[in-house]
Amino acid sequence: xxxxxxxxxxxxxxxxxxxIPSNSFSKEPVTSIRKESTRLFREGMDLYRSGNFEAxxxxxxxxxxxxxxxxxxxxxxxxxxxxxxxxxxxxxxxxDIAAERKPSKEEEKKVVKEKxxxxxxxxxKKAASKEEPAPAAIVEEDDLDVEEAKxxxxxxxxxxxxxxxxxxxxxxxxxxxxELIKSVDEILLEEEEPLEVAISGNRILTLDDCLEIATxxxxxxxxxxxxxxxxxxxxxxxxxxxxxxLTVKYDQLEGVISNAEFEGTKYSIExxxxxxxxxxxxxxxxxAKLNHEIARKNRDKIKNDLILKxxxxxxxxxxxxxxxGYQKDVYERVDIIAGIVVKGYEDGVISQLELLDIKSQxxxxxxxxxxxxxxxxxxxxxxxxxxxxDPGEEFDIAGELAYKKIDIRYDKCLxxxxxxxxxxxISGLLMEYNDYEKRIAFSxxxxxxxxxxxxxxxxxxxxxxxxxxxxxxxxxxxxxWPIGGSTGEYSYTKEKLTPSIGTYHGTESLVHxxxxxxxxxxxxxxxxxxxxxxYSKSLNELNKTKNQVVMDVRESYFNYKKALVQMDxxxxxxRFQEMEVAVLEAKKGMDEATxxxxxxxxxxMAQEKYSQIQSLTGYYTAIASLNKAIGIxxxxxxx
Numbered sequence: 271x272x273x274x275x276x277x278x279x280x281x282x283x284x285x286x287x288x289x290i291p292s293n294s295f296s297k298e299p300v301t302s303i304r305k306e307s308t309r310l311f312r313e314g315m316d317l318y319r320s321g322n323f324e325a326x327x328x329x330x331x332x333x334x335x336x337x338x339x340x341x342x343x344x345x346x347x348x349x350x351x352x353x354x355x356x357x358x359x360x361x362x363x364x365x366d367i368a369a370e371r372k373p374s375k376e377e378e379k380k381v382v383k384e385k386x387x388x389x390x391x392x393x394x395k396k397a398a399s400k401e402e403p404a405p406a407a408i409v410e411e412d413d414l415d416v417e418e419a420k421x422x423x424x425x426x427x428x429x430x431x432x433x434x435x436x437x438x439x440x441x442x443x444x445x446x447x448x449e450l451i452k453s454v455d456e457i458l459l460e461e462e463e464p465l466e467v468a469i470s471g472n473r474i475l476t477l478d479d480c481l482e483i484a485t486x487x488x489x490x491x492x493x494x495x496x497x498x499x500x501x502x503x504x505x506x507x508x509x510x511x512x513x514x515x516l517t518v519k520y521d522q523l524e525g526v527i528s529n530a531e532f533e534g535t536k537y538s539i540e541x542x543x544x545x546x547x548x549x550x551x552x553x554x555x556x557x558a559k560l561n562h563e564i565a566r567k568n569r570d571k572i573k574n575d576l577i578l579k580x581x582x583x584x585x586x587x588x589x590x591x592x593x594x595g596y597q598k599d600v601y602e603r604v605d606i607i608a609g610i611v612v613k614g615y616e617d618g619v620i621s622q623l624e625l626l627d628i629k630s631q632x633x634x635x636x637x638x639x640x641x642x643x644x645x646x647x648x649x650x651x652x653x654x655x656x657x658x659x660d661p662g663e664e665f666d667i668a669g670e671l672a673y674k675k676i677d678i679r680y681d682k683c684l685x686x687x688x689x690x691x692x693x694x695x696i697s698g699l700l701m702e703y704n705d706y707e708k709r710i711a712f713s714x715x716x717x718x719x720x721x722x723x724x725x726x727x728x729x730x731x732x733x734x735x736x737x738x739x740x741x742x743x744x745x746x747x748x749x750x751w752p753i754g755g756s757t758g759e760y761s762y763t764k765e766k767l768t769p770s771i772g773t774y775h776g777t778e779s780l781v782h783x784x785x786x787x788x789x790x791x792x793x794x795x796x797x798x799x800x801x802x803x804x805y806s807k808s809l810n811e812l813n814k815t816k817n818q819v820v821m822d823v824r825e826s827y828f829n830y831k832k833a834l835v836q837m838d839x840x841x842x843x844x845r846f847q848e849m850e851v852a853v854l855e856a857k858k859g860m861d862e863a864t865x866x867x868x869x870x871x872x873x874x875m876a877q878e879k880y881s882q883i884q885s886l887t888g889y890y891t892a893i894a895s896l897n898k899a900i901g902i903x904x905x906x907x908x909x
Contacts, residue, residue: 307337314346323353474668477584480657484580487658491576494569501562508558511551514543523730531733532771538726538742545747548716549709557706564699571692574898576656581894583653585887588669590646592883596876597639603872604628604635607865620865627866635873671886673837674908676893680827683900687823688816691901697808697815704805711801715794717751728768740768740776755792759785819899826892826899833889840882847871847878 314329327350334343475483485491516539523534544551611628614620654661688694723745731737744765751758763781851871857863893906 303336307333307340310336311343314350318346318350318353323350323357326350327354473665475665476668477581480580480584480653480667481577483659484576484657485573488572488576489658490572491569494565494572497565498562498569501558501565505555505558505562508551508555511554512544514541516541519724519726521728527771532730533733533737534728534730534771535737535739536726536728536742536768538724538728540724541722543721545719545721546716547718548713550713550716553706553709553713557703557710560699560703560706564696564703567692567696567699570901571696574692574901574903577903578894578898580653580656582891583649583656584667584669585671585890587646587649587653587667588671589880589883589887590642590649591667593880594639594642594646596879597635597642600872600876601635601639604632604869607869608632611865624864624866628869631866631869631873635869638873638876671883671890672908673841673886673889675834676906676908678827678830678896678906680824683823683827683896684820686900686902686905687819691819691899694812694815694819694901697812701805701808701812704801704808708798708801708805711794711798714797715752717749719747719749722746722748722763730769730771732771742766742768742776746781752791752794755789755794757787757791759783759787822899823896826896829892830889830896833885833892836885837882837889840878840885844875844878844882847875851875 310329310333314326314333317323317326317329327347330343330347330350333340334347337343473479519536519538519540521534521536523532523536525532608628611620611625615622615625651661653667654663723743725743726741727739728742729737729739744763746761746763746765748761749759761781761783763783764779765781766778767776769776851868854863854868854871858865858868890908893908897903897905
């Protein structure tokens with residue numbers, strides 16, 4: 271909407287300029303170029319939407335040569351080139367698969383009779399290409415999605431730079447230009463997908479995208495922001511309490527005395543300044559600063575917890591999606607072998623026991639694929655809940671996990687946690703806060719001295735007389751001193767009052783006042799006792815938090831070390847299983863292994879692949895947990 275408003279305003283200005291006769295405008299060439307650019311851009315978009323990327327690329331390249339400053343054309347050229355490259359790679363994959371076609375029925379029968387009709391290295395790939403691309407193609411598609419997201423992001427044009435400069439158009443072209451910009455803006459709205467709190471469309475989200483969405487949607491984090499704001503307000507109130515209080519006062523008098531009406535007016539400014547409060551105001555200010563800092567650290571704690579939760583869910587979904595690929599691979603292989611075994615059984619070359627074993631393994635592969643799909647749906651739900659988005663939101667994730675070892679020392683982690691862990695900092699601040707609460711409670715039993723004063727003017731007179739104003743003021747000192755639950759008060763006041771009705775001169779006075787309230791402040795003792803209790807509780811909580819931090823750091827560090835061992839073990843076991851599969855495939859080619867043994871090796875290899883990705887995601891989760899334990903997000907970064 272902002273771009274449309276800017277452009278409409280530009281069109282009005284340009285229309286006015288077009289009505290001004292000037293020889294400096296070369297209108298016809300500019301209008302012709304603009305119309306040609308519009309035509310080429312529209313044709314390119316129509317071809318792009320229909321899937322004809324080569325023709326769209328030609329249109330936009332022609333537009334770029336016609337108008338080299340057109341940034342939108344350059345952006346869409348990149349997108350078209352990527353689409354063409356992606357389609358070419360897909361065609362190459364399909365071509366390779368088609369080249370490895372399945373043997374004819376006559377060849378199959380011939381091979382069955384000779385009992386050498388199994389080609390472990392080529393036959394499976396040929397048969398797998400009959401229905402869907404091989405699993406390698408599936409993995410490649412996932413990689414293409416990641417690359418596409420990068421290209422699309424790189425091809426985005428900043429909205430503030432998308433409206434290009436236009437020379438003064440003809441007045442009769444304004445309506446056409448308005449229609450054009452509406453059309454182009456609709457295209458931009460379709461192509462651009464800004465990150466919002468809600469996920470729009472079937473977006474591909476990276477880990478950073480998920481964290482940003484979760485941060486915007488997390489209600490406890492919003493509440494923590496409000497608490498930080500409240501802390502700033504209370505800090506401002508504490509600072510204000512150190513300054514004098516001022517009151518503006520205005521009185522309007524009317525009355526009757528001795529059957530004669532009179533009136534009067536008084537206005538003044540009154541003030542009060544604390545002189546001594548036993549340190550109460552100073553401690554209250556320091557306490558307000560601590561309260562603000564506690565709110566900030568609490569926000570950091572909530573954010574750290576949220577980051578770990580989102581990362582854990584994100585890595586879990588990556589693991590589940592990868593496992594689906596592994597299980598699909600096994601299922602397709604088992605399905606092909608099962609078909610071959612059934613055919614062999616019908617031809618009398620496969621035993622019934624082998625057939626039943628293969629059927630059992632096929633059911634197992636089917637069950638594992640179904641379980642992987644259900645696990646993926648649960649992982650999606652967990653990530654949606656972590657990001658606080660509606661379960662109906664559709665999105666996909668993109669991310670690559672690389673195994674990179676980093677050197678981490680336990681003593682360094684513990685030192686960092688003691689200095690940066692929000693939980694520990696909050697406990698320390700709370701103990702200091704309650705220490706100031708003890709001092710405030712004690713200061714309430716100290717003498718309080720305030721300076722008071724007022725300055726103004728006033729006057730009274732009969733209604734038939736002229737109202738004459740005179741100065742009016744007072745200054746005084748007020749002191750209170752709690753004594754054993756009672757309170758003694760003393761005040762000294764010197765004042766000057768304006769003349770009232772019936773008098774000709776004002777009065778000046780000096781007043782000394784004493785007052786003693788018996789047992790009116792017994793809550794002083796309970797307040798001090800409560801402050802002592804809260805301080806002891808905060809000290810105990812600090813010790814508990816220290817122990818918990820040490821435990822968290824140690825547990826996270828051991829999980830990190832365990833993840834390293836598990837990762838190395840998983841890599842070794844996967845390599846061994848891959849070699850075993852290769853050996854069994856070779857043996858099967860020489861008819862020295864059974865189909866059930868081969869399928870068992872495929873299932874074990876899928877399990878080892880899953881164990882490897884599980885160990886890898888566990889390694890990433892352990893690093894994220896270690897970062898949370900020390901209180902610094904991404905301190906140990908392996909991405």
